[in-house]
Amino acid sequence: MCNRYRITVEFDELWRAARPHHDMTNRANPTTEVFPDKPGPVIRNTADGERELVNLTWGMPSPPFVTKGKPDYGVTNIRNVDSPHWRRWLAPQYRCIVHWTAFCEYEDTKPKKTARWFALDRSEPLAFFAGIWTPWNGQRGSMRSPRDGDHELFGFLTCDANEVVKSIHPKAMPVILTEPAEVELWLTAEWKDAKKLQRPFPPDAMMLLPVETAEEPMFI
Numbered sequence: 001m002c003n004r005y006r007i008t009v010e011f012d013e014l015w016r017a018a019r020p021h022h023d024m025t026n027r028a029n030p031t032t033e034v035f036p037d038k039p040g041p042v043i044r045n046t047a048d049g050e051r052e053l054v055n056l057t058w059g060m061p062s063p064p065f066v067t068k069g070k071p072d073y074g075v076t077n078i079r080n081v082d083s084p085h086w087r088r089w090l091a092p093q094y095r096c097i098v099h100w101t102a103f104c105e106y107e108d109t110k111p112k113k114t115a116r117w118f119a120l121d122r123s124e125p126l127a128f129f130a131g132i133w134t135p136w137n138g139q140r141g142s143m144r145s146p147r148d149g150d151h152e153l154f155g156f157l158t159c160d161a162n163e164v165v166k167s168i169h170p171k172a173m174p175v176i177l178t179e180p181a182e183v184e185l186w187l188t189a190e191w192k193d194a195k196k197l198q199r200p201f202p203p204d205a206m207m208l209l210p211v212e213t214a215e216e217p218m219f220i
Contacts, residue, residue: 001077001158002174004115005103006033007041009126014053014099017126018043018183021050030099034058036076037141042154044096044133045187056096060089060155061136071139071146077158078132079172081195089132090191097183098129098156102209105169116168117209120178129156130175130186130197162200164208176201 007014007030014030015023020043034040039055046052059074063085066072078086088094101124106113120127133154140147158172165173175198177183186194 001169001172002103002105002156003036003076004033005100005129006117007031007099007126008101008124009099013126014041018053018097018099018128019051020053022046022052024052024054028055037073040098040154042096042098042131042133043187045093047093051187054152056133056152056154057140058154059140060132060134060153061138071141071143073141074153074155076155077172077174078155079158081157081198086132089134090194092188092194094132094134095187095194096131096133096154097177097186098131098154099126100129100174101126103174105165107168114211117212118165118173118206119209120206122207122209128177128183130177131156157198159198160200162203162206164203164206167208173200175199176206178205 009030011027011029025041030041037057037059040058041053041055043051043053059076060078062072062075080086081090102117102119104115104117107116131154133152136151136153140151157175159175161170161173177186177197182197186197
């Protein structure tokens with residue numbers, strides 16, 4: 001599953017591409033790598049029908065049988081949208097778009113796994129994942145450093161892997177949105193129409209980037 005992605009654009013480019021109405025990040029530079037249970041920028045619908053750019057924590061609430069009373073580290077990738085656990089968050093008021101320029105999967109190499117990055121092309125242009133979000137109250141994080149209180153959480157949908165991603169991670173890939181019409185459909189349409197976007201991205205429209213040589217952390 002995708003548990004690491006990056007955003008390598010300046011604030012102004014992100015703002016122009018996504019066209020929100022309000023900025024709740026204080027024009028924070030979005031250039032960053034995002035890991036589970038860490039903040040990442042998303043655009044979501046507001047109660048008054050407008051859209052806002054906001055930083056939320058990556059990882060939707062886990063099903064209760066997973067946490068069993070322990071702090072919740074969250075679910076980053078959502079595949080089974082027929083599950084009652086996820087159906088509650090599929091309406092437009094819980095949908096969001098998640099900014100990315102490259103996402104990572106780990107190749108099963110020896111003696112350690114290799115981080116492999118996927119992007120639309122070598123320039124790593126901005127695109128979006130089809131996300132969902134929710135407010136949540138509870139205990140987040142690890143047993144060593146739990147965080148009690150109110151949280152705002154997000155995750156994104158996955159689907160079957162296309163031929164590019166399948167070479168590294170056969171099970172799944174994020175649901176990718178690149179066209180304004182796709183973004184609009186995801187943020188506004190009834191679920192019976194929006195769910196059509198949960199499909200593999202065309203393999204000829206993205207690429208596997210060359211191996212990066214710098215030593216990198218691994219979160220899988």
